[in-house]
Amino acid sequence: MKVQLLPSTFDAQGVATLEQRLTCFVIDDCVAVDAGSIAIALNNEQRSKVRDIIVTHPHMDHVASLPIFIDDLYPSLKEPMRVYATQEVIGLLERDIFNWNLYPRFSDLTNDYGPVMEYIPIPIGESFRVAHLNVVAVPVNHIVPTVGLVVSDGQKSVAFSSDTAETEEFWKILNEMKDLDALLIEASFPDRLAKLAHVSRHFTPASLGQELKKLTHNGMDIMAVHLKPSYRREIIEQLNALNIPKLKAMEPGRVYEW
Numbered sequence: 001m002k003v004q005l006l007p008s009t010f011d012a013q014g015v016a017t018l019e020q021r022l023t024c025f026v027i028d029d030c031v032a033v034d035a036g037s038i039a040i041a042l043n044n045e046q047r048s049k050v051r052d053i054i055v056t057h058p059h060m061d062h063v064a065s066l067p068i069f070i071d072d073l074y075p076s077l078k079e080p081m082r083v084y085a086t087q088e089v090i091g092l093l094e095r096d097i098f099n100w101n102l103y104p105r106f107s108d109l110t111n112d113y114g115p116v117m118e119y120i121p122i123p124i125g126e127s128f129r130v131a132h133l134n135v136v137a138v139p140v141n142h143i144v145p146t147v148g149l150v151v152s153d154g155q156k157s158v159a160f161s162s163d164t165a166e167t168e169e170f171w172k173i174l175n176e177m178k179d180l181d182a183l184l185i186e187a188s189f190p191d192r193l194a195k196l197a198h199v200s201r202h203f204t205p206a207s208l209g210q211e212l213k214k215l216t217h218n219g220m221d222i223m224a225v226h227l228k229p230s231y232r233r234e235i236i237e238q239l240n241a242l243n244i245p246k247l248k249a250m251e252p253g254r255v256y257e258w
């Protein structure tokens, strides 16, 4: 399985920067997990193939360019953009974004080929299909309804924590799995901002180090994501100091293969 964390910004030469401001992962060039930078950073092949987008929660850094992406492709979509989310999150997207004020309600609109956007409500704790992938969604501990995901292609499995603080169900599902190849877990703030991390329901390296003790699997790659750009270097130093084998910060733009 190929997983890429899309970059969110580019320097004056057009080279992607390492700072992650927006969240969007692309799996096998065709399925997106969150859509923060989806309209900004997909390559042409991905742009022509991504029609399935799983939204873990409606925070702006995870959906910022979703409306723009659908808008850009509006006349040429031969199938609807399928947006997978819990019913609760679909309600929030409809109320707060696709509400005819902030942006048009694309799920009510058609082009020459038919509907342009379709919501697919996802179950909790039960496997569902997205393109060639099997996905399980589990609630995590964030300040809005949010799910973590376990994504499998039949050979490899990768878990995405999304935004979360201390949680239980997610680890239970992971620990019950026979094989797990990679865990992409958030580490938003440095240790000195533990209070802010706590109120906004995010991890610091210290709280993440504690949390990873709940994971009984070992040996898989653990990629830290969602590092707030202003503290990236400091967070990475603190993650390294944890001395957890195979724990690294994921690099935006790079394609990882499991």
Ligand SMILES: [Zn+2]
Residues within 6 Å of the ligand: 057, 059, 142, 163
């Ligand atoms: Zn969030």
Ligand SMILES: [Zn+2]
Residues within 6 Å of the ligand: 023, 059, 061, 062, 163, 226
């Ligand atoms: Zn976020």
